[in-house]
Amino acid sequence: MLREARKQDTKEHIFMRAIQLFKEKGYEGVTVQEIAAACGIAKGTFFNYFSKKEELLLYLGESQLQLLDQSLERYREIEDPKTKISALLGGLLKRYSEGGDLMRLVVGELVRSAFLAELESNSVRKLQHMLMDMINEAKQTGMLHSKLETELIASAVVGAYFHTLMTWTLLDADSPNIVDRFEKHLDIVWNGICCKAEV
CATH class of the missing domain: 1.10.357.10 (Tetracycline Repressor, domain 2)
Known part of the structure; x- marks a missing residue:
């Protein structure tokens, strides 16, 4: 249960950081690599939570x-x-x-x-x-x-x-x-x- 809660928290963190970047640079102007870097995670980790940016x-x-x-x-x-x-x-x-x-x-x-x-x-x-x-x-x-x-x-x-x-x-x-x-x-x-x- 604790592991699931941590995964959910990480997903929410990625979401909120990405939205902040979208606000600053526009949706089209932000890459998955930039989102991962802003979250302090590897690009591959991003794809564990979202299969593409649109998600x-x-x-x-x-x-x-x-x-x-x-x-x-x-x-x-x-x-x-x-x-x-x-x-x-x-x-x-x-x-x-x-x-x-x-x-x-x-x-x-x-x-x-x-x-x-x-x-x-x-x-x-x-x-x-x-x-x-x-x-x-x-x-x-x-x-x-x-x-x-x-x-x-x-x-x-x-x-x-x-x-x-x-x-x-x-x-x-x-x-x-x-x-x-x-x-x-x-x-x-x-x-x-x-x-x-x-x-």
């Missing part, structure tokens, strides 16, 4: 899903689906905001690259399926009454999440709190979901 950008989505998995366990006792979704996705957004300009850079690069965006869509699908599982559970336990299909509800929530993230990344660089903004968007979406309640 650094995809790591953010993967690590967000890992964080979501951990948070699902932490918030398992929350029964209200909206409160649980707000806590889970708010936690993901908080990580972006804590990373500030570096995280904006990563998201911006993903948006600009059609190839990377296609690969990142796998993370988006996983997120949507996790939400669908939560929503189905909430419907089965009677915590959510809605005539809307589970997939549609999950899509609307994911849309609110990514709208918040894209707005923060591309338009609202000075926005103080991305989590508060998401909660406002989620309120609007959730009101629409609950308006379609069973009579």
